[in-house]
Amino acid sequence: MQIVIQSTGNIPEYSMIEFQGDLETKSDEALGGKVIGDLHFNHEGNPIMIIGHHILHGKVQDLDKPLVVITKESDGIPENDVKYGVTAVIKRKLIFKTRPKPIVGEMIKKL
Amino acid sequence: MDRSLQQVNTILNLAKLTESDIKKESHVLQFVPQILDSKQVKLLEVSKDTLEYLNSGECLFIKGNEDDHVIICSNSNTFELKEAETSNTMLLMPSLLQGKLLEDTGSRTLMQQEVFGVYHTYYEMRLTRPKLQSLRNVLAKYPYKGRNSEVIKEAVGLSFTELKTMIQASEEEIINRLQEMPAAKVKGKWRLLDVGFLFGWVSYLDSILRQKQLSLEEVTQPIVNNWMGLYDTEDVNAKCISLFMEVDGSSLRWKSEAVSQLFALYLLPELRAFDSKDFFTVWQQSMPVGVITNEEHLNGVALVDYDSTPSLVKYLPEFELPEEINERLGILFRNRTKWTLQSITPYVQPLTDNNLNVAALLTKYARSSTINGVKYYSSKY
Helix, strand or coil: CEEEEECCCCCCEEEEEEECCCCCCHHHCCCCCCEEEEEEEECCCCEEEEECCEEEECEEEEEEEEEEEEEEECCCCCHHHCEEEEEEEEEEEEEECCCCEECCCCCCCCC | CCCCHHHHHHHHHHCCCCHHHECCEEEEEEECCCCCCCCCEEEEECCHHHHHHHHCCCCEEEECCCCCCCEEECCCCEEEEEEEEEEEEEEEEECCCCHHHHCCCCCCEEEEEEECEEEEEEEEEEECCCECHHHHHHHCCCEECCHHHCCCCCCCCECHHHHHHHCECCHHHHHHHHHHCCEEEECCEEEEECHHHHHHHHHHHHHHHHHCCCCHHHCEHHHHHHHHCCCCCHHHHHHHHHHHEEEECCEEEECHHHHHHHHHHHHCCCCCEEEHHHHHHHHHHHCCCCCCCCHHHHCCCEEEECCCCCCEEEECCHHHCCCCHHHHHHHHHHHCCCEEHHHHHHHHHHHCCCCCCHHHHHHHHCEEEEECCEEEEECCC
16 A cells, blocks of 8 residues: 655745644634634734734744645545645744733723 | 724734734734645655655655554655644644745735644654565565476566555665565566575586586686576576676676575575584585585574584574564574574664664663673563
């Protein structure tokens, strides 16, 4: 059994955001199409992310080892003949290492 | 529904930040309608070398086997493939850090940033030793005993493409091993050359030399090719020459160790032990002219048990032992309690990799002791 990961070369670059915890929707709605939150950069170039009533301060980090994004090519291919294609590479990520902090003060109105 | 700059700014202020604290460009992160889930999309952590390899348009190959041990190969290297889980959440999106994006000019703008999906796992690759032992095992199902022993006309054996999907090693590693091992392509398919056949081949050539009262050094490769052309095909003969002879220009010499080992493999009946005195006599007598046997040539093929009376030679070829280190050492220590580094090396060498050489492997998986200044290895348990 062999699965080929095909590359056509000159891989485009993607970005990644990494943070603690998880994203949940009310009553397990699908995530598709949903707004996640806002992303800003301060003048030092560090990212600030606001999700719901949480604020996260992070930084931009180069990955020691890049991450390659591979995508299953499923169209019309039988299950035991699965192939992957190299879609993108991630060389840097926005990492939010600290725990999300709640935004206190006035109650946030419906977002 | 798209969010307005005003909404974004309101929340920013609630978070006790003002627009002067941040760059002019802000982003609204939003999932694409059809999220790419972790069944369709996977993240693979690669070294910079592997990235360069993929960037040049080369492919990687994932190969599983029965016991769920998964490896991933480039054209020349073999890696373990391991799933790594993180408690963090990873969001994947088109690059937003490229180029002038971080420059701060113009008026305040809001960018829509698509997010493709959420991931919690990625795969790691760690360079590992190729699993080549199975190459011999799969080819052993198609032994080649000489062209006169071929029962059916159709090609039997395995094509290189078949071997590539079956063997957990890279293409280059498989090719290298095929070159070293007693295997040959017959009618386009790979076969294992049978020990009896190889013994017959060497003996046949030796008998011609004896008849003509010549030594191998006195003839040239074209002459040998010519004689052996009657015995088997060109490919098979070429393989036998590379296995058993040193070729220096057109002059030839027997590889003593390879020939001695072949004859030991042929003479030592499986599952039975030989009186060592008898064995050494018969062994030397059977050699082609000019080949001198040496007990060290038995390393990796058989072992001499001096503890029994009379001392015995036991058939124990390396290629029949399991590839898993603990299983392999278990069998070795059952056959002999104490081994010197030299005698155990041929059995352990094939299991070494870049990180662990023979001595390091033994330190990890065996016990060492020193008796009269000689270091011995024995079972840990």
